[in-house]
Amino acid sequence: MKPSEANLSENSPSETKSEIVSSEQEALILVDAADNVVGHLDKSACHDGEGILHRAFSVFIFNSAGQLLLQQRASNKRLWPDYWSNSCCSHPRQGEVMDVAVGRRVGQELGINCDLTFAYKFEYSASFESTGTEHELCWVYIGQTTHEPVINTTEIRDWRWMDTAELTAALSARADTFTPWLALEWQRLNEDFTALLPG
Numbered sequence: 001m002k003p004s005e006a007n008l009s010e011n012s013p014s015e016t017k018s019e020i021v022s023s024e025q026e027a028l029i030l031v032d033a034a035d036n037v038v039g040h041l042d043k044s045a046c047h048d049g050e051g052i053l054h055r056a057f058s059v060f061i062f063n064s065a066g067q068l069l070l071q072q073r074a075s076n077k078r079l080w081p082d083y084w085s086n087s088c089c090s091h092p093r094q095g096e097v098m099d100v101a102v103g104r105r106v107g108q109e110l111g112i113n114c115d116l117t118f119a120y121k122f123e124y125s126a127s128f129e130s131t132g133t134e135h136e137l138c139w140v141y142i143g144q145t146t147h148e149p150v151i152n153t154t155e156i157r158d159w160r161w162m163d164t165a166e167l168t169a170a171l172s173a174r175a176d177t178f179t180p181w182l183a184l185e186w187q188r189l190n191e192d193f194t195a196l197l198p199g
Helices: 098-110 164-173 180-192
Strands: 027-031 037-042 054-062 068-073 088-090 116-128 132-144 156-162
Touching (some): 054 180, 068 098, 068 164, 088 098, 098 132, 116 180, 156 164, 164 180
Parallel strands (some): 054 132
Antiparallel strands (some): 027 054, 054 068, 068 156
16 A cells, blocks of 8 residues: 555644745754764765665654644655654754754644653664665654644645554554654654653
């Protein structure tokens, strides 16, 4: 099944926005395996070929019912277009502190302002067909909100709230409709960081 054919949506957002908030030319932060800064490079080059290790973040936002906010990535994304993923994922820019970057991007993509708690960070590499590779040292955050998102349609095609048990089952049954980092992070959160999860 193609990700664009996966009918996971149960929400029709009452309000959206359209704002360009990223560029293939923006400078990302290159790091070593210990997350020490070793340089900077434009996003496009970071994702070419087998990828160059760079700093990134991934956010899981829950509502008061304990459901996770999922987003379907925009169709124009270079890597994993139309795939379903966690609430927000992106990169800090050159000279940007991580906590500032995370708050900025959550606001830009989801129109949400909420407290976020750092869980852990890890390195992974995943290639998307012959288009490119994500090779990231990724910081994982968890947050909670009482608000509905106002999605940025330049970054997000669709969204929904999903029960955690339903997500676990969907990742098992339809792994090819989700981004690889979501699967990796969700498994680790449920193994080692359950105290940070709702319920």
